[in-house]
Amino acid sequence: MRKPAFHSMLTLQKTAIMSTSRPPAGHFSILYFASAASFTNKSSDDLVAPMKLSTLFDQLEDMYPAIKQRILRSCALTVNLEYVDIQADADMLINEGDEVAIIPPVSSG
Secondary structure, eight states: OOOOHHHHHHHHHHHHHHSSSSOTTTTEEEEEEEHHHHHHHHHHEESSSSEEHHHHHHHHHSSSTTTTTTGGGOOEEEEEEEETTTTTTTTOOOTTTTTTEEEOOOOOO
């Protein structure tokens, strides 16, 4: 029996988090999966903390023009392995040492 695609992405995320080093002091890590990793040509970045969740996508757009339209508008977002609602949690602070993951939709067949 196949596991749901989101289960596979969470497993990948946990593996990636366990294998990455801690961000530098005053920073948080952001992990890119699937099309987000392809778009950025990276698997991760370290960004300055604290940062409001509402600011994160603007920061990423500055770093990677067109990422909002091509990737972020349809992705899921986790902070420390917990899914967050991008609009409802817009005022949430991403703090030093946190790990954020950008998880684009995954199809299985």
